[in-house]
Amino acid sequence: xxxxxxxxxxxxxxxxxxxxxxxxxxxxxxxxxxxxxxxxxxxxxxxxxxxxxxxxxxxxxxxxxxxxxxxxxxxxxxxxxxxxxxxxxxxxxxxxxxxxxxxxxxxxxxxxxxxxxxxxxxxxxxxxxxxxxxxxxxxxxxxxxxxxxxxxxxxxxxxxxxxxxxxxxxxxxxxxxxxxxxxxxxxxxxxxxxxxxxxxxxxxxxxxxxxxxxxxxxxxxxxxxxxxxxxxxxxxxxxxxxxxxxxxxxxxxxxxxxxxxxxxxxxxxxxxxxxxxxxxxxxxxxxxxxxxxxxxxxxxxxxxxxxxxxxxxxxxxxxxxxxxxxxxxxxxxxxxxxxxxxxxx
Numbered sequence: 001x002x003x004x005x006x007x008x009x010x011x012x013x014x015x016x017x018x019x020x021x022x023x024x025x026x027x028x029x030x031x032x033x034x035x036x037x038x039x040x041x042x043x044x045x046x047x048x049x050x051x052x053x054x055x056x057x058x059x060x061x062x063x064x065x066x067x068x069x070x071x072x073x074x075x076x077x078x079x080x081x082x083x084x085x086x087x088x089x090x091x092x093x094x095x096x097x098x099x100x101x102x103x104x105x106x107x108x109x110x111x112x113x114x115x116x117x118x119x120x121x122x123x124x125x126x127x128x129x130x131x132x133x134x135x136x137x138x139x140x141x142x143x144x145x146x147x148x149x150x151x152x153x154x155x156x157x158x159x160x161x162x163x164x165x166x167x168x169x170x171x172x173x174x175x176x177x178x179x180x181x182x183x184x185x186x187x188x189x190x191x192x193x194x195x196x197x198x199x200x201x202x203x204x205x206x207x208x209x210x211x212x213x214x215x216x217x218x219x220x221x222x223x224x225x226x227x228x229x230x231x232x233x234x235x236x237x238x239x240x241x242x243x244x245x246x247x248x249x250x251x252x253x254x255x256x257x258x259x260x261x262x263x264x265x266x267x268x269x270x271x272x273x274x275x276x277x278x279x280x281x282x283x284x285x286x287x288x289x290x291x292x293x294x295x296x297x298x299x300x301x302x303x304x305x306x307x308x309x310x311x312x313x314x315x316x317x318x319x320x321x322x323x324x325x326x327x328x329x330x331x332x333x334x335x336x337x338x339x340x341x342x343x344x345x
Contacts, residue, residue, distance in 0.1 A: 032137035061259035105300030113293030118163035128210035134275030150345035312341035
């Protein structure tokens with residue numbers, strides 16, 4: 001018992017020291033792609049085996065003529081896994097909203113779950129670099145300083161500017177053979193949370209994978225090299241570790257591939273705009289429904305299960321919007337205020 005308490009004390013001290021170091025490592029607007037190196041230890045791998053309360057909400061690939069199938073919800077707890085139900089949902093085509101058209105059912109929060117009122121987003125690069133995946137630090141900065149981000153004000157109950165900031169990034173060298181699995185991803189997330197000393201509802205870790213790296217979760221995969229098993233482009237999740245607590249994260253494999261990429265006329269090129277559109281999708285959903293029990297559509301048969309971004313996945317192409325003075329090709333987000341998809345609050 002004494003040895004156990006001593007070990008816990010040392011672990012807690014390390015976590016607090018990491019927090020102190022991280023607070024001094026702020027990225028500037030002028031250089032939002034700064035990184036530190038993060039190592040995944042045996043402790044991180046062990047911690048990944050004991051996670052609970054996992055909630056995954058995936059973004060399905062575009063199908064046919066660039067039309068995305070429906071989003072799917074996967075909630076995994078100690079007693080329940082609903083991947084079969086998730087895979088049973090039918091594909092559908094969600095058209096763009098003609099002005100002043102609207103969708104018949106808003107999202108709601110009858111679950112009463114927590115939301116993310118303000119947060120720092122830390123990009124985590126697994127066997128890759130910021131430039132290879134579209135400079136996510138820049139994208140997080142521009143999104144956080146945009147007018148568009150204020151669409152979430154109506155859901156989170158706050159209005160002040162620049163609540164969602166780009167934080168320091170982390171570069172992870174991770175040895176893997178074949179597709180990453182859940183245990184690999186959660187070990188990486190644990191290592192990042194320990195390195196930055198931040199958990200809970202004021203931090204979101206955005207995990208980016210190298211081009212060509214597949215990843216699978218509960219029988220669903222990002223595998224553009226294996227189309228028969230290619231079932232998602234990205235997802236957001238929240239998990240509970242026994243040692244450091246609640247962690248919110250998103251996973252974005254390489255997006256400039258058939259099924260996940262934007263149109264060829266994107267203003268910043270396929271890598272940047274494909275990453276941005278998917279990152280913004282997961283960014284908005286991790287804010288408004290981090291644990292799967294806050295804002296999503298419970299009222300419409302066709303749209304049931306959709307979160308803020310899902311209803312607004314545009315068929316074939318996404319329009320161009322201005323964020324922090326720069327043009328990006330990315331999807332709109334659903335606004336209860338307008339009963340429609342929007343780029344403005």
